[in-house]
Amino acid sequence: MSEPLVIVGNGMAAARLVDELAKTALGRYAIAVIGDEPRLAYNRVLLSSVLAGETGSHDIQLKPADWWRDRGVTLKYGCAVTEIDVGRRELKIANEESVTFSKLVLATGSAPLRLNVPGAELAGVHTFRDSRDVDLLLTLAAAKKRVVVVGGGLLGLEAAYGLAKAGAPVTLIHLMDRLMERQLDAPAAALLKSLVEPRGIKVLLDANTARILGDRRVEGVELTDGRRFDADAVIFAAGIRPNIALAKEAGIPVNRGIIVDDCLQTGAPGIFALGECAEHRGICYGLVEPAYEQARVLARHLAGRTSVYDGSVVAANLKVSGVRVFSAGDFLDGESSESIVLSDVRRGTYKKLVIADGRLTGAVLVGDVGDASWYLELIRGRDRVARIRKDMMFGRAATEMAAAA
Numbered sequence: 553m554s555e556p557l558v559i560v561g562n563g564m565a566a567a568r569l570v571d572e573l574a575k576t577a578l579g580r581y582a583i584a585v586i587g588d589e590p591r592l593a594y595n596r597v598l599l600s601s602v603l604a605g606e607t608g609s610h611d612i613q614l615k616p617a618d619w620w621r622d623r624g625v626t627l628k629y630g631c632a633v634t635e636i637d638v639g640r641r642e643l644k645i646a647n648e649e650s651v652t653f654s655k656l657v658l659a660t661g662s663a664p665l666r667l668n669v670p671g672a673e674l675a676g677v678h679t680f681r682d683s684r685d686v687d688l689l690l691t692l693a694a695a696k697k698r699v700v701v702v703g704g705g706l707l708g709l710e711a712a713y714g715l716a717k718a719g720a721p722v723t724l725i726h727l728m729d730r731l732m733e734r735q736l737d738a739p740a741a742a743l744l745k746s747l748v749e750p751r752g753i754k755v756l757l758d759a760n761t762a763r764i765l766g767d768r769r770v771e772g773v774e775l776t777d778g779r780r781f782d783a784d785a786v787i788f789a790a791g792i793r794p795n796i797a798l799a800k801e802a803g804i805p806v807n808r809g810i811i812v813d814d815c816l817q818t819g820a821p822g823i824f825a826l827g828e829c830a831e832h833r834g835i836c837y838g839l840v841e842p843a844y845e846q847a848r849v850l851a852r853h854l855a856g857r858t859s860v861y862d863g864s865v866v867a868a869n870l871k872v873s874g875v876r877v878f879s880a881g882d883f884l885d886g887e888s889s890e891s892i893v894l895s896d897v898r899r900g901t902y903k904k905l906v907i908a909d910g911r912l913t914g915a916v917l918v919g920d921v922g923d924a925s926w927y928l929e930l931i932r933g934r935d936r937v938a939r940i941r942k943d944m945m946f947g948r949a950a951t952e953m954a955a956a957a
């Protein structure tokens with residue numbers, strides 16, 4: 553008889569895990585997936601395109617209903633798991649139903665952070681995480697509401713771009729002195745700012761939110777330096793927090809995320825975690841690629857094969873407000889590294905390659921990202937680059953041509 557395996561969360565990591573399990577452990581498990589969003593798993597990354605009107609909401613579904621059915625997966629969506637009883641190997645669902653498991657996988661993702669400032673609870677304050685949020689933001693934009701987006705990382709920029717494209721006047725305020733400081737160095741961030749501002753987004757840097765103004769509804773935003781802006785709505789896009797409450801209440805060890813070992817197992821035997829809710833060697837990843845690598849390892853482990861996850865080289869290959877951006881590895885200059893930079897601001901292109909100990913260790917590309925996957929291969933492969941050093945800035949084709957000449 554198949555062993556009951558329950559996955560909590562029906563997001564990107566869960567869908568990829570089922571896909572991998574179907575390839576490696578077909579028939580071994582009776583799989584049930586329980587998710588609280590009221591629809592089949594979808595590509596969350598594409599919510600930005602839905603908001604920007606470039607993709608339809610139904611086109612982002614990861615797998616059709618019969619794909620799940622054909623793999624014998626029991627799907628429960630629109631229901632939240634409220635409790636895990638580790639000893640009795642049982643889950644409780646919001647509707648009081650109980651589900652037993654032999655093995656359990658937590659794939660609960662993250663929740664957007666809401667700033668702890670006065671006014672944060674007012675009507676008109678929203679976040680940008682799921683398809684319900686997108687529906688709401690599209691309504692705001694259609695009504696030409698004045699929107700302040702708090703946060704100049706990927707999510708904030710995507711929210712600002714989508715809203716501006718849909719017709720809303722948008723101000724984006726960011727605490728730091730540059731946009732996307734976790735992925736970009738200062739020149740790349742300055743170029744990005746110059747490319748997004750003509751798209752109808754007013755960008756304010758070094759801007760710290762003091763309070764949201766309004767009586768019952770949002771009427772504006774005040775910064776700590778006293779500046780005030782009128783607004784009908786505020787979107788918090790200033791970070792995420794892994795969803796760990798379920799694990800924590802069940803006594804499963806957590807830190808910022810649910811702590812997992814190199815097999816993605818939590819501190820409770822037979823209970824695993826992956827994706828944005830998991831913390832591996834002190835790191836909670838906020839991108840989809842590490843979640844997919846974890847899914848591959850966990851599926852192999854659940855199939856009884858030896859498989860170890862030893863972390864991911866973080867790479868972001870993004871389209872930010874319509875501008876292509878790639879960032880991987882250690883992209884900031886250090887004492888023991890050197891960098892090669894090619895900057896053509898008029899053409900909207902910036903490339904920086906960082907070399908340490910004779911190897912490519914980091915890269916930032918804005919505008920022209922055609923060779924991103926090659927640079928990532930070089931970083932991940934830890935290849936020595938002395939032979940190609942003078943050509944590699946110009947991309948793979950130019951480097952191979954120079955080598956063949």
Ligand SMILES: Cc1cc2nc3c(=O)[nH]c(=O)nc-3n(C[C@H](O)[C@H](O)[C@H](O)COP(=O)(O)OP(=O)(O)OC[C@H]3O[C@@H](n4cnc5c(N)ncnc54)[C@H](O)[C@@H]3O)c2cc1C
Pocket residue numbers: 560561562563564565566586587588589596597598599600631632633634659660661662680681682706707710795798826827828829837838839840841843869870871
């Ligand atoms: C707008 C946007 C743009 C993004 N763009 C990029 C990008 O360009 N590149 C990139 O790499 N990453 C991007 N990301 C991040 C990427 O989407 C996430 O890294 C990825 O979705 C993580 O997958 P996950 O399965 O861990 O979490 P999720 O996809 O969030 O899935 C978790 C699911 O679990 C459900 N859940 C939580 N608690 C419970 C419970 N108690 N019971 C039942 N269900 C529960 C949640 O509702 C959710 O459906 C973006 C995210 C957003 C929001």
